[in-house]
Amino acid sequence: MKKPYQILSVAAIALSTSAIASEPVQAYTFIRIADSSEQNGFSFGSNYSSFGQGFSTSWSHTNWNWSATHDPASPYKGLAINNSGQVAFFASLKNPAGVTGLFVNSNGQNKTIATTLNDFKSLGQGLSLNENGEVAFFAEFNTGGSGILLGNPTTTNYQTIADTNGIFSSIAPGVSLNDNQEVAFFAALDAGGQEIFKSNGTTTTQITHCSGSTVSGSECPIQSQRPSLNNQGEVAFTGINGVFTSQDGQTINNIMSDPATFATGRYHDASINNSGRVLYRTGLNTWWNSAAILSSTIDRTSIISGNTAPFHSVSRSPAMNNDSEVAFIAEKGWNFGIYTGHSLQDKVIAVGDELFGSKVKALSIDRESINDNCQIAFWASLESGIEGIYRANPGKGQCQTNPLMPDATHDPGEDGRLYSFINAPGRRWYDPPSATGFRYQMTGDSLFTEILNVPNGFDNPFTIAVGETILGEFLPGDKIDFVSLFGKGVSEFTVTGINVDPTNPAVFPIKLDFNTTTASFDMYAIGYKNSAEKVPEPTSVLSLLALGTAGAIATLKRKARSLDSSS
Numbered sequence: 001m002k003k004p005y006q007i008l009s010v011a012a013i014a015l016s017t018s019a020i021a022s023e024p025v026q027a028y029t030f031i032r033i034a035d036s037s038e039q040n041g042f043s044f045g046s047n048y049s050s051f052g053q054g055f056s057t058s059w060s061h062t063n064w065n066w067s068a069t070h071d072p073a074s075p076y077k078g079l080a081i082n083n084s085g086q087v088a089f090f091a092s093l094k095n096p097a098g099v100t101g102l103f104v105n106s107n108g109q110n111k112t113i114a115t116t117l118n119d120f121k122s123l124g125q126g127l128s129l130n131e132n133g134e135v136a137f138f139a140e141f142n143t144g145g146s147g148i149l150l151g152n153p154t155t156t157n158y159q160t161i162a163d164t165n166g167i168f169s170s171i172a173p174g175v176s177l178n179d180n181q182e183v184a185f186f187a188a189l190d191a192g193g194q195e196i197f198k199s200n201g202t203t204t205t206q207i208t209h210c211s212g213s214t215v216s217g218s219e220c221p222i223q224s225q226r227p228s229l230n231n232q233g234e235v236a237f238t239g240i241n242g243v244f245t246s247q248d249g250q251t252i253n254n255i256m257s258d259p260a261t262f263a264t265g266r267y268h269d270a271s272i273n274n275s276g277r278v279l280y281r282t283g284l285n286t287w288w289n290s291a292a293i294l295s296s297t298i299d300r301t302s303i304i305s306g307n308t309a310p311f312h313s314v315s316r317s318p319a320m321n322n323d324s325e326v327a328f329i330a331e332k333g334w335n336f337g338i339y340t341g342h343s344l345q346d347k348v349i350a351v352g353d354e355l356f357g358s359k360v361k362a363l364s365i366d367r368e369s370i371n372d373n374c375q376i377a378f379w380a381s382l383e384s385g386i387e388g389i390y391r392a393n394p395g396k397g398q399c400q401t402n403p404l405m406p407d408a409t410h411d412p413g414e415d416g417r418l419y420s421f422i423n424a425p426g427r428r429w430y431d432p433p434s435a436t437g438f439r440y441q442m443t444g445d446s447l448f449t450e451i452l453n454v455p456n457g458f459d460n461p462f463t464i465a466v467g468e469t470i471l472g473e474f475l476p477g478d479k480i481d482f483v484s485l486f487g488k489g490v491s492e493f494t495v496t497g498i499n500v501d502p503t504n505p506a507v508f509p510i511k512l513d514f515n516t517t518t519a520s521f522d523m524y525a526i527g528y529k530n531s532a533e534k535v536p537e538p539t540s541v542l543s544l545l546a547l548g549t550a551g552a553i554a555t556l557k558r559k560a561r562s563l564d565s566s567s
Contacts, residue, residue: 027394027396027397028349028376028393028398029392029395030390032390033087033089033105033389034105034110034388035051035386035387035388035389035390036048036049036050036387036388037356037386037388047095048094049091049094050075051091051379051388052076052079052089052091052379053077053364054076054079054317054369054378054379055076055078055316055317055367056316056319056328056329056365056366056369057076058315058331058351058363074125077090077123077126077127078090078126078366079127079365079366079369080127080128080369081129081369081370081371081376082129082131082133083372083373084131084133085391086105086133087129087377087389087391088102088105088127089105089377089389090102090103100116101117101123102114102137104152104153112153113152114139114149114151114158119139119158120141122139122140124137124138125173126173128175128183129368130181131179132152132179133152133153133154134181135150135151135152136176136177136183137149137175138172138174145163145164146163146171147160147163148161149161160201161185161200162183162185162187162201162204167191169188169189171186172185172186174226174227176226176229177229178231179231180200180231180233181200181201182199182229183198184196184198184207185199186222186224186226189211192212193212194222194224195207195209195210195211195222196222198227198229198233207227207237207249208222208237208246209249210239217252218242218254219237219252221239222237222238222240223265223267225237225238225269225270226269228271230273230274230276231274232247232274234247234276235247235272236255236271238267238269238270238280239267240264240267241259241264242256242257242258243255243267243278243280243282243296244257245272245276245278253298254298255270255298256294256296259285261284262282262283262284263284266282267280267282268280268282269281271319271320273321273324274322275322275477276297277297277324277475277476277477278295278297279294279319279320280295280318281294281314281315282294290306290307291306292305292314293318293326295320295324297477300475302479303342303479304318310332310342310343311342312331312332313331314328314330314331315328317367319368319369319370319376320367320370321370321374322372322456323372323400323453323456323476324477325340325374325400326370327339327370327376329364335350336350336351336362337363338365338378340374340398341452345425346427348376348392349363349378349392350363355380355382356386357384358382358386359383360380360381360382361380362380363378363379363380364378364379365378373399373402374394374400375392376392377390397425397429397430398428400429400453400455400511402429403430403431403509404421404429404431407420407422407424408422418524419523419524420523421522421523422520423518423519424521425518426512426514426516426519427512429453429509429510429511430509430511430512431510437463437494437495437496437498438495438508438524438526439494439523439524440512440523441491441492441521441524442521443520443521444520445516446489446514446516446520447514448489448514448521449482449489449513449514449515450481450482450513451474451482451493451512452479452511453476453479453510453511454476454510455476455509458498461474461475462495462496462497462498463495465493465496466482467492
């Protein structure tokens, strides 16, 4: 079955706001990674005077730009977190004064990767942290020239990935590192032109071919922004005309290129996860200051957020994990905060909130700021004068790896095992045991308004249906907006196409939203105890997709295109 394309409202940015609470429930706890405080007998980094900020900030003033990132005095340096909870960050030292360092916090200890005390004249902006605890970074050498290096806290040796002693005349500081020690970067060539590359220090692959007189292809010209690299070796990057990916530099995948909808030159800082989904921010053609954060695969696009109610703006350089969960900076009424979705219920922390005894004055994150456990690394400045790097740990139901479990379990026999959630909060992950699928059914007057995400880790897409109407097959990162499709929420739906152990209570989480702040609903396991649950027949899918929301609809179909290496 062909995968359906997500419906995109060009006129209004179709964002679900049906379950916006006036005051979101605090669902995160916070820990210090390192800050400038000094406490008797207990210091979180008293030798640190200031810290590098992430590139996702209020008003998006720090869009990644090659010329801007060569300023060593810029406060925007980058930060990252991996699945072990290690956090990589830049900091300036009080003693020796004027020294800048790159550090990794591991198990509560800050370990040095590199400093400007000995080997390096300066450490450029941008870093990338992999699951092995290795950090890729840009540096200018005391002996002249510059390059991209790979370091880790267990050795003082550095592996050179690329430098200006060879084919490159200059290298942009922005880097992306995978678990195979490959790094994607943007560089200028001695022979002329600027291109995107990936390298492990031995083998270098040119990803783009946009220099010279015979250039063709919608990916050209490319933009001087950070490329992104996943463990499959796929590189995501932005061009003037859209967002693209390539693994070998020959086949270019058109992830997003829609000049009728999105403004030329306003695609920013693409980030790709291990599932091949790409997150980015772009601007609409409808008005000059419009913006939206989207995530796309080759054949589908989901809207994450935009500057529509309840937000007035969304930042560049948003973060995404391998389960396609996101974090970004958004503004509501001149108040900026970190959010994980387009609702006030999705707030992590905002300016004015209390953090370790003082109110938050400013915040920033970066595109590697969220890990697969939904922990979020961020920079914060406090009214007390302290600044530092902190980590937000999600509460129950805030992550696929920590879903809310049923409040009650019943076994009605032939209709399948039933799992009840009672007065459950919206916009959370829920996980009943299951078999080949399950049916979700409200027990009160509330309605399901949106499936915000489906779980990662399954080989095949899931089939989702409402009644006899199959909506299609969906993958992690896809959203299913029932209000856009049906004009209102639904009281029940089914998910099939799975095969899980019904005795394991944490095998199939799903993230849902309601038209009320809380809701009570049941889940029936399909296939458990010879369930008589029927799988709907595929009817009227196309007519439903045609409903959409008001405004023009873009299907956003993508196709891979083969390029000659000389183009």
